[in-house]
Amino acid sequence: MKSSYFTTLIQLLLLGAKNPIKLSTSDLAISIDKTQQTASMHLLFLEKNNMIARYKIDGDDVIQISASGLKYLLSVNQKIQSAFDDNSSTLVTGKVFSGLGEGAYYISLSGYKKQFISKLGYEPYPGTLNLKLSSNLHKQFIENLSNVDGIIIEGFTDKKRTYGNVICYPSIIDSNIQGSVILIERTHHDSSVVELISPTFLRKKLKLKDGDEVKVNISV
Known part of the structure; x- marks a missing residue:
């Protein structure tokens, strides 16, 4: 017609x-x-x-x-x-690379950890899995992801410094592992990088090494 x-x-x-x-x-x-x-x-x-x-x-x-x-x-x-x-979730693909180890420090901070447990329902493994996106379309999606409502882990101030908000987007990693893509308010990464948290040590669970490809289904 x-x-x-x-x-x-x-x-x-x-x-x-x-x-x-x-x-x-x-x-x-x-x-x-x-x-x-x-x-x-x-x-x-x-x-x-x-x-x-x-x-x-x-x-x-x-x-x-x-x-x-x-x-x-x-x-x-x-x-x-x-x-x-079908579009309520988006699949992105990236390659694993080693970060600077900052993820373990930030994820372990009490001000964040308590909120992760109460808002996500799990305590994340102390560290993030970093993925480098290869597709420009996926990069654009991550760039615009901050415009989509996510689960806000509020920033806080301790005796050392002030920490920014973290926005979490529940995700399924490698088809069957629970986790979240996180957008950190204060980060040196650009939209070509995705940081993942999970209650599981992802590198060990998925037997990952730098350069391995991982698929992430992000709920939006």
Whole structure:
């Protein structure tokens, strides 16, 4: 079905044509911002393809979306919903590399650790797994990830210094391991790097060495 006809069918649904409604071609033309001739052509097509039924009551034009039309609309709606559901997580791939060991220090800080346990439901292994992304598309996704609501681990101040917020995005690592991608407010990494935390020592569990590829499914 051409998009213009589909748009008209959607507009009929919005006008209440799931049930019989009185609607002239001139009124429909205004509603879809087309000429009356175009509106009439759209109705003719939809009627011919059994998407709508048209008849008159007391001289008024009456239109109702048919059972076939409603079934078609429901099918499209389900496909759209399915697409949204599928996109509720995003798969990124990166290669393992060794960091500077800062992850173990920060993850172990009491101010962070208590919040990890209460908000994520687990105590992370003291350290992060660093991945270098190879795809520009994945880099762009990570760059924009901060615009998506995540689980905020609030920053704090101790006798030494002030620590920034950490935003966590629950993830599945290598298809079956629970963890989170973390965005650290104060980090020297750019969007080409993903840092992961997990209750599991990921390097040991997955037998990883620098250069190995890891897939991460991030819930957003």
